[in-house]
Amino acid sequence: MADVRQELHQTQGLVMTAQMRQSLRLLQFSNFDLQSYVDEQLDLNPLLERAQPDTQPPTDRPADDPNTLSPAVQTGSGEAGMDEGRSVYGDSAPRSSGASGAAPTREEGGTGNIPLAERPLRDQIYQQLCLSPAGPQDRLIGAHLIEALDPAGRLGTDPAEIARVLNISPARVEAVRQRMMRFDPPGLFALSLQECLAAQLMEKNRYDPAMAALLDNLDMLARQDLKRLQAACGVSAEDLADMIAELRALNPKPGVEAASETVASVVPDILTYRAASGEWMLELNPDTTPRLVLNSALQTRIALHAQRRDDQTGLTEQLSNANWLIRALQQRSMTILKVSGEIMRRQEAFLTHGVGCLRPLTLRNVADAVQLHESTVSRVTSNKYIATPRGTFALKFFFTTALNGHDGETHSSESIRHTIRQLVNAEPPDAILSDDAIVARLRRDGVDIARRTVAKYRDSLNIPSSVRRRHLKAVSS
Template sequence: MAIGPRLDLRLGQALVMTPQLRQAIKLLQFSNLEVAAFLEAELERNPLLERDEGGPEPAPVEREAEAPAPALDDAGDTLAAPGEAPLDADFSNVYDPGGSADGAETTPLDGARIGAGGRSDFEADDRGIEDHAVERRSLRAHMAEQLRLSPGDATDRLIGSCLIAMLEPTGRLAGDLEALAANLGCPLERVEAVRQRMMRFDPPGVFARDLRECLAVQLEEKNRLDPAMAALLDNLDLLARRDLRRLREVCGVDADDLAEMIAELRRLDPKPGAAFEAEAATVVVPDVLMRRAPDGGWTVELNPETLPRVLANATFHARIAASARTKEERSFIAEHWANATWLVRSLQQRAATILKVAAEIVRQQDAFFRHGVSHLRPLILRDIANAVQMHESTVSRVTANKYIATPRGTLELKFFFTTAIAGTGGESHSAEAVRHRIRDLIAAEDPDNVLSDDQIVLLLRREGVDIARRTVAKYREGMRIPSSVQRRREKALLV
C-alpha cells in the first residue's frame, strides 16, 4: 500500500458558534437592564439601527386555563364608557373646538392656569414624586458637621477628623489609636479623650471599639448603666449562649429583673452607623406579568415596559446602499445591515422564548398560585425543557435574572425550581414547601413544649414527608432558626 498525501471530500454536521449565535445566547441570559445597556451600545455603533419611538404595542400573551378556578370579579377590567370613540378611531383627526389646539389655556384641578409658559407665579409644582427624593447624608458627613460645632481647639478637630476617617459603615472605629497618636505627634490620652467625647455624638455609640462599649454609651445616655447592667455587658458571651442561670448569679438579680435588663438591651442599636450607609432598596421590574383570567385560568404576558424596542431602518439602508461607491463602503453597509436584522430577530426570539417558558412554569405550578407555598411542587429544568421542547441550558438562561409579577408577589423564575424530597406515600414534596412547613411548626410550638429536630421529623413523617433529622437541622439553620435548647431559653425570658 502506497503511503503519501491525498485529498478526501467528507460531509458532516457540526455546530458552529458564530458571533451572531453567541450574541443571541448572551441576550437570552441578560436581564432587562443588561439588555437595555447592550442596545444603547449597539445604537451608537450601528447607524442602521434606530429606537422605536412609537407607543408601546400590546405584549404577546399566553393563556393557561386548564385548571378551573373560581371566577374573579370584574374590578380590574377596563371597559369603554358610553359615548367613547371606538378603538379603531384615528384620534389625530378628532378636532376639539376651543381646546388647547386653538391656543386656549387649560385649567387643572388645583385652579392653576397652564399655558405655553406654565403659571406666571411659579407656584405650580409639576415635578413627579421621584424628583422629591431627599439626598441621604453619609455617616462621615454627619459626624464632621457635629465636630465643627463641638468645642475644642484645632488639634482636637484634627484628631476628630482622623477618627472620622477611621469609621466603619456600622459606626465602629477601626484602626490603632496608638499609631494614630504617633502619626499626629500627640499623647494617646488626648486622642482617647477626643474619642470619648465624640462617642456622645448623634447617634450615641459611634466611635466605639467593641459591642460592649457601644451599648454602654447608649445606656449612659439613658441613665441606665447601673452595676447590674454593667455586669451583664461584661458577660455578653453568656447571654449569647442563653445561660440565664449563670447570668442571674453574676448580675445578682432575679429572673424578672434579668428579663427586663435583656429587654432593655434589645432596644439598643448595636450598629448605630448602619442607618446612614444603608443603600436605597432596588425596585425589581418584572419581565413577565401574570394575572387571573375571567374564566378562572391564568393570563401570562410580557411586560411592555421592559421589552426592548429597536428597528432596522430599511429606508435608510436602501438610500445609502444605492449611493455606495467603493467595495469597502458596500461591505460596511452589508455587515451592519446583517447585524441589525439579526439583532431584531434575536430580540423577537428572546421575547417568545421567555414567554413560552414562563407560561409552562405557571402551568406546572398552578397549585402554588392558588393555595400557597405549601403546594409548591418539585420542579427541575428538565421538566420544563421537555415540555417546551428546548435544551436545559436554554431554560437555565431564560430563567436567570428574570422576574414574574404574580398574585403572590414578584418572584424570580428560579424560585419555582426546587429539589424533591421523597414522601412516605410515594409522592415527592418540594424542598421549599418542607422548609415552609418547618417554619410553621416552630412558630406554632408551645413554649412549654419546644419541638426538637427529632420531634419535627416525626411530625413531618405523619404528614407524608420522609426526611432525615440532619436535613431538618440544615433547613432550620438555613432559615436562621436557633436550636430547641436556645429557643427554650428565649421563650423562658418571655414568660
C-alpha cells in the first residue's frame, strides 16, 4: 500500500485582480467603447462627474501650410486622462510635457478635430474600399478621394493636389480613381458629367463608339440639335432616340440619393502636428479622451448625512471605485501617448516624405523602447487611430515587416510596395518591366528581394502581370 504523504510546494504566479483586468480592457477599448463605459460608470457612481471643458479658443494654422488638417485642438491638464496629454518628439526620444500641469505652447496651431460628418454614402464607399484587393497605399489614396467627394458624388479636389499631399505620382492617384468609379453606385469620383455618365454606361456594358460620340456632344443634345447629333453618332433617328432615353435613365448625381442620412466618420484618438520650431508634436484628442473628477460637494454632503454604518461602507466603496477609475483613465492616456509617441518617432520620415519612407517596425521594437510588455503594446494599438498631415491611420498601419538590404540596412515591406508601384507607373508602353526586371531594379537600390516576393507584392497591389500590362497599354495607346 502506497504511503500517503502531505507535501508543501511554493510556486510563483500572477493573480490578476478584477481592477487589473479592467485596466487591461480599458487599454484595448476603442474611443466609442470607452465613452460607453464611462457613461455607464457615471450612471452607477454619483461621486463621479465630467470635468468642465476648456474654454480657451483654438489656434488655427495658416491655410497654406502643407501640414494643415483642420483647426487646432486645445488640450486641458489636471483632470483624469489629460495630465500628460501632449508630447514632443524630434531627433531625441519623446518626452512628456504635461507632468507638472503645464503644456508646451502651440506656436502655430496644429492638427484638429476630424468632425463627425453627415455622410452615409462615404461610409458605404469606405466599406467597399476595405473589401477591395487594394493595398495599404491604394486604400490611403482611396480615403483621400472619398473625403474629396462633393454632395453630388463628383470629385471636388484636383487629383494632382491629392498626389502632392501624399507625395506620390498623379498617375497612381488616377489609377485608383478609375477603379473606384466602378464602385456602387457607379459614376462617383467623376470630374465631369460626361465622365460620370460614361462610367455608368460601362457598368451596364453599353459604352460603345456611338454612345461615346453622344457624350462628346452633350451640348447638341441640350440645344436639341438632333440632326447634327445623329450625324455625329452615325446612327439612325430611331437608334438615337433609344440612346437618348437610355442616357436620361442614368443618374447624373449619384451621390445625392443618400445625402439626408447621418453617419459618423472615424475620429482619431491621437493628433500629430508640426510646431513652428520644427518639432513634431503629439497629443491626445480631447474629444475622445474622457475627463472625470470627483464630485466633492456631493461627497461631503453624503458624508455629513450618513449615519448608518452600511451607508458609510457604501460611500467608501463608491469613493474607492471613483478614485480608481480616474487613475486608470489617466494611466491609459499616458500609456497611449507613450506608445504612439515612440511609433511616430520611429516613423518620422513617413510624416515628412510619405509612405515610401516607412521603416520596418514590430511590436517588440516599441515594447522594448517604452519598457512595456509586448501584449500591452498590442492592446494600446488596437482600435486606435492617429491623425497626421498625411491622413488618419490606424496605429497598426505603422507596423511593417522588414527585408534585408545588401548594406545591412533593413527596408519596410510597405515602402518596397510603394517603390514597385512607382516603377510600374513610370514604365513606358514599349518597355514593360517583368518581375525579374523589378527585382534587378530593387537590388540595384540595395534591397535583397526574391522574385516570388515581388510577384506577391505586385498581386497585393492589384497590379497585373507584365504580359497583361503590355496588352492593356497596347490597346490604350
